[in-house]
Amino acid sequence: MTVNGLPLHPLVIHATVIALLALAILSVAYLRPRWQSALRWPLAVLAVVSAVLVWFTGATGDSLKHDRFATATGVLAQRIQHHEDLAGKLAFATYVLAGVVVVMTVLRGRLPGWLTWIGSALLVIGAVAVGVLCVLTGDAGARAAWGQ
Template sequence: MDLFDFEWAGLSLHPLLVHATVVLTPLTALALAVAALWPAASRRMGLALPIAALVVAVLVPLTILAGQSLADVVGRTPSVTRHESLAIMLLPWAIALLPASVLVWWMGRAPQSASSADSRRPRWVTVVVATIALIVAAVTLVLVVLTGDAGARAVWEGTV
């Protein structure tokens, strides 16, 4: 028996993990976007953002593995295959939240005094880091919505 075949109270592990994934992933992506655009927010978030991104980077692959195990049981219908394809597309972007959030955290933690390393940092570095963070956040948000929608359609349309 595979770990991802585990059931709790008659439910497969996948729907249990999905609920954590669909809440934490978009919240982390939104927090990344806010922190990238608003350095004061980044400083206030502190390590919470990179820690949330680490949890997402672990949670999404586990959810995908549990979903693949569930797909083996329910069958790989076209709607299940679409959901799985979108989840696999989401995976690298969800993982990318981690380095992007670490970069934003690192950029935001520097003191703002005139003699700080931040004052010697070229403006383009700040712009590039913010741009990367915004792209990662936006693509992650779009893919998590599309993946969740495809999964919900597979369930509620009676495919699964």
């Protein structure tokens, strides 16, 4: 997938990274009761948008790999594979976090206390996982692209 001959993957990454880091930060901020009303629907929408962006970024990455790096060998192939492995973990963490966010925001106030507590813990764990994996995946991709 390209836009004016440029691979779409490096262009889409920027929106995805911003969305994921905002999702991680706002997921934790949502735990503050005072902010829940204001963050409820924007956070739910951001969760869905983030999940779609992660899927789209993966699809453009697969396209880029197929178009430009299908015959890569050696260190480059290893770096691409490492980036791809981390991206798979990031996608999984994003989908889980997005699911928890949607449940916590849509069913706000209607969940039993113990389930709210578990959901809150999952928000924190998911936010940390998404933030860390976002940085690691981006670093691995940059190392693959720039050879360092």
